[in-house]
Amino acid sequence: MKISTFFKAATVILFAGMTAAVAVPNLNNPVEDHLPVKRGGMVVTGSLYPGGPEVNLTGTIDQIFPKLKQVYPELEPVFEPTTLSTPDTPSVVKRAPAAKPTCFSGNPADRYVIYNHALPYLRAIKSFTCSLPSGGGCTNVYCAPAPAANIRVCNPWFVTRRIPCSAILDVAEVIVKDCVDGPQKGIRGQINAVYNGIRFQVAIGTTVCLDSGSPLFGG
Ligand SMILES: *[C@@H]1O[C@H](CO)[C@@H](O)[C@H](O)[C@H]1NC(C)=O
Secondary structure (H helix, E strand, O other), X not given: OHHHHHHHHHHHOOOOOOOOOOOOOOOOOOOHHHOOOOOOOEEEEEOOOOOOOOEEEEEXXXXXXXXXXXXXXXXXXXXXXXXXXXOOOOHHHHOOOOOOOEXXXXXXXXXXXXXXXHHHHHHHOOOOEEEEOOOOEXXXXXXXXXXXXXXXXXXXXXXXXXXXXXXXXXXXXXXXXXXXXXXXXXXXXXXXXXXXXXXXXXXXXXXXOOOOOOOOOOO
């Protein structure tokens, strides 16, 4: 059952050029994309500024932020109200061959949560390094259960890759700009991107939040 739903997802969503790829999440089914997935949150390493104390933390941003503040008390969420109307097109997305956003209908992520919780934390950590999950699949960058809102980063390859957290932010901002859906103006979509030759995907949707205690968590 689980295997067959995974193959179904893999068949439905294929991306050019990903010969060793696993399925990128099908946002219409919150279960399918969990199968190959590390759901315990991403690994954040590096420092806030050159020469600053190095961190190595695992979790969603909301989980690791208190620990980051112990190391960097000056760290605060970064609010940018202008994001709503005038985001720049990030160069990281421009370089991606398959960078056209894919926006989905269906249950969008809660816009208020994305604007006021997810993005400000992601901006705050943008100078750190984010590890793409090893073993292929996706991991939560930010996840709120109610109102539901989720930003995920996915890695089509089976080895860990590291990219600046700013690259994830850049792609998330494009999804936020382009994939507004429904009367509540929720946000739902995913983009394939490339940073320095490293392919990755960012998805925003309403996938359920799983933590490291879940049997689906790949460790
Ligand atoms: C972070 O910690 C993990 C677990 O101890 C380790 O495997 C990994 O290599 C560390 N990453 C960096 C960049 O130091």
